[in-house]
Amino acid sequence: MNYTDLFRATLPETVLEIAALLVLVVDLGFLRKAALETRVAVAALLGAAGCVVGLWAVAFAGAGGLSFGGEVLLAGGGSAGVAQCGILVLTALALLLLIGSDFTSHAGEFAAVALMAAAGGMIIAAAQDLLVIFVGLELLSLSLYILTAFAKKSGKSAEASMKYYLFGGMSAAFLLFGFSYLYGISGSTWLPRVVCGVNNAAAHGGAPLLAVALVMIAAGLGFKVAAVPFHFWAPDTYEGAPAPAAAFIASVSKVASFALLISISSVALHFMESFHVSGDGTAAFSAQPPQITSGFGAGWPLIVAVLAVASMVFGNLAALVQSSVRRLVAYSAIAHAGYILLGLAFFSWTNRSAEAVLYYVLTYGLTTIGAFGVVGVVERVTGSDKMDAFLGLNKRNPLLAGVMLVLFLSLAGIPPLVGFWAKFNLFAAVLEAAGGVVPFALVALAVAFSAVSLYYYLQVLKRVYVMPGVDESPLRVPPFALIVLLVIAAAVVLLGCFPALLQGWIASFY
Numbered sequence: 001m002n003y004t005d006l007f008r009a010t011l012p013e014t015v016l017e018i019a020a021l022l023v024l025v026v027d028l029g030f031l032r033k034a035a036l037e038t039r040v041a042v043a044a045l046l047g048a049a050g051c052v053v054g055l056w057a058v059a060f061a062g063a064g065g066l067s068f069g070g071e072v073l074l075a076g077g078g079s080a081g082v083a084q085c086g087i088l089v090l091t092a093l094a095l096l097l098l099i100g101s102d103f104t105s106h107a108g109e110f111a112a113v114a115l116m117a118a119a120g121g122m123i124i125a126a127a128q129d130l131l132v133i134f135v136g137l138e139l140l141s142l143s144l145y146i147l148t149a150f151a152k153k154s155g156k157s158a159e160a161s162m163k164y165y166l167f168g169g170m171s172a173a174f175l176l177f178g179f180s181y182l183y184g185i186s187g188s189t190w191l192p193r194v195v196c197g198v199n200n201a202a203a204h205g206g207a208p209l210l211a212v213a214l215v216m217i218a219a220g221l222g223f224k225v226a227a228v229p230f231h232f233w234a235p236d237t238y239e240g241a242p243a244p245a246a247a248f249i250a251s252v253s254k255v256a257s258f259a260l261l262i263s264i265s266s267v268a269l270h271f272m273e274s275f276h277v278s279g280d281g282t283a284a285f286s287a288q289p290p291q292i293t294s295g296f297g298a299g300w301p302l303i304v305a306v307l308a309v310a311s312m313v314f315g316n317l318a319a320l321v322q323s324s325v326r327r328l329v330a331y332s333a334i335a336h337a338g339y340i341l342l343g344l345a346f347f348s349w350t351n352r353s354a355e356a357v358l359y360y361v362l363t364y365g366l367t368t369i370g371a372f373g374v375v376g377v378v379e380r381v382t383g384s385d386k387m388d389a390f391l392g393l394n395k396r397n398p399l400l401a402g403v404m405l406v407l408f409l410s411l412a413g414i415p416p417l418v419g420f421w422a423k424f425n426l427f428a429a430v431l432e433a434a435g436g437v438v439p440f441a442l443v444a445l446a447v448a449f450s451a452v453s454l455y456y457y458l459q460v461l462k463r464v465y466v467m468p469g470v471d472e473s474p475l476r477v478p479p480f481a482l483i484v485l486l487v488i489a490a491a492v493v494l495l496g497c498f499p500a501l502l503q504g505w506i507a508s509f510y
Helices: 003-009 011-030 036-061 078-096 107-126 130-148 155-186 191-202 207-224 233-240 243-270 296-319 325-345 352-382 398-412 418-433 437-465 479-497 500-507
Strands: 066-068 071-074 275-277 283-285
Touching: 003 011, 003 036, 003 066, 011 036, 011 107, 036 078, 036 107, 078 107, 078 243, 078 352, 078 479, 107 130, 107 243, 130 155, 130 243, 155 191, 155 207, 155 233, 191 207, 191 243, 207 243, 207 296, 233 243, 233 325, 243 296, 243 325, 243 352, 296 325, 296 437, 325 352, 325 418, 325 437, 352 398, 352 418, 352 479, 352 500, 398 418, 398 437, 398 479, 418 437, 418 479, 479 500
Parallel strands: none
Antiparallel strands: 066 071, 275 283
């Protein structure tokens, strides 16, 4: 292996690891006796600065990736590059929302673990090998379990972390078991060879073992994106985790996980009958899209479609009866995962599907971070995340109420906010990729449940703007946190009014 190429390909992750160590050194070595507010601000700003340097490192690493023995272990450019940039931006925003928080006195450790989690997410986004995927997933997952438990004075935080850890360990076992079956069928851990080997095995009586492997992998990855029926951890985790940690989990981990699913879906489609690996490791493609009738590329979309429908239906219906805004956002996240999975179930031969999924998950992550930022501020003042805690918010702090209005309407898909364009692009990509009654019916179902989601988002906004508040005294928001939230809301409006800005940027990576 060329170690210069190795260093160049992993430079973004290396930057985050150095930033994590720097945060710990500054916090524990120089600021141990400083005020908690100062330590939190310095840790957050240093972590965000590390993410900015990481963006430069992604551009420097380029589209070369990392190969070993003719097999690509880490991809560069394409969906990997987009997802890595998105992970860095969302991590920086989540860390900036840490400023003003007082849920922990271990500010440096929190920022360092968040940076390590982001490094794991970046590995996942670029991974093209089963073993590399699993290493990245474990680095991300273990860090998220720790972040969930950081509010040591909260019993809900400890309970949520324990449930998250137990469900996560079980899902990791299922995923690794499924990977081992794929290796046994194909004799390789490189995704293209795995799909080719699986396709050949399915044509010669290996379909039952393949079905078991796909179900286990769907269980493992379904947990990561909180897809039904592997969603049980999400409501408790979103409710119990500190607000910055919940924002990180709801955004960064989703971007990484869906980037991995894009890679799997792309390989399953592009590397079926159109792909041939010669003895020297080189690849050749046919000129036309493959006709997939068996093997990985036939079973995987069906499983993803089932998860998509279950998540859309259950997530939206369960959100209707929630009184906790955190849990409402959690069930909303399950529904949004269903919409995104629908795009992956009907993946196209062109880059349109990948670009639509990336557009959706990036804008959703941005909006959700802002939503948790608002919830965290209100919860810090009122001591509750219940809907009634938002009563009269418009009179208590009009700017914060305006941010809440923009973000929740965007999540509901109301034009001209960016959430509308995310859904429009995704559903259009599904209909373009696959004609017929089934895709049209599923898109119609998604649109119908998007309308259902508007009801529970408006239940929160009704309390913000319409219903009278019990306490109408001014609600103090830390100035820096308010600036960050206003920037997020402005970005949601700007990207909604000019959707081509983000679409063009994503397309430039392909």
